[in-house]
Amino acid sequence: TILATTMGGQEEEEEEEEEEEYLFKIVLIGDSAVGKSNLLSRFARNEFDNNSKATIGVEFQTQVVEIDGKQVKAQIWDTAGQERFRAVTSAYYRGALGALLVYDITRRSSFDSIQRWLQELSTHCDISVARMLVGNKCDLENIRDVSVKDGKCLAEEERLFFIETSALDSTNVQTAFEIVIREIYSNMSRKLI
């Protein structure tokens, strides 16, 4: 929470809690340069940055999504370069209810790393975490290095949702985040019953 408040979590602390308000923490993980930061900026601000530089430290953005007429706040965390040094801290994962595991469809090694990211996620988070496998950069079909089938197979094996996205041309970005948010919401509703 120290990181969260210093890095821009203004709203949550000050606002009075309303009965029907939800805050879901979701983490973006995956190798460096797969497009995590651009997926987040596309989702939260509808922006794409060709030369996005890795900032040091942890950052998140809050996006409000309406589900079943309820305002749900998705607090989406971006590793902001930590993953380069394999130093994603446990604070990053703490309290996460959802995760987007991102690879680059033009870079096989980033797909092969997903197992390691899954393992890391499982050491920090509950098994009930909503997990989505995201094959990003699907606009680069001509230099594809990971087939859709390979993505689907891994997702089935590991019981993940699966989607291919492009932060560049906006394909499926909204959908990727919304599926995870909806899944968290329905997990939670199930627990309440």
Ligand code: GDP
């Ligand atoms: P991160 O290190 O995972 O946060 O990756 P970034 O978001 O910084 O993106 C790394 C590089 O990939 C940047 O040069 C982006 O412009 C580029 N990039 C990100 N998403 C896409 C995409 O969907 N399509 C294409 N063609 N390039 C992308």
Ligand code: MG
């Ligand atoms: Mg980044």
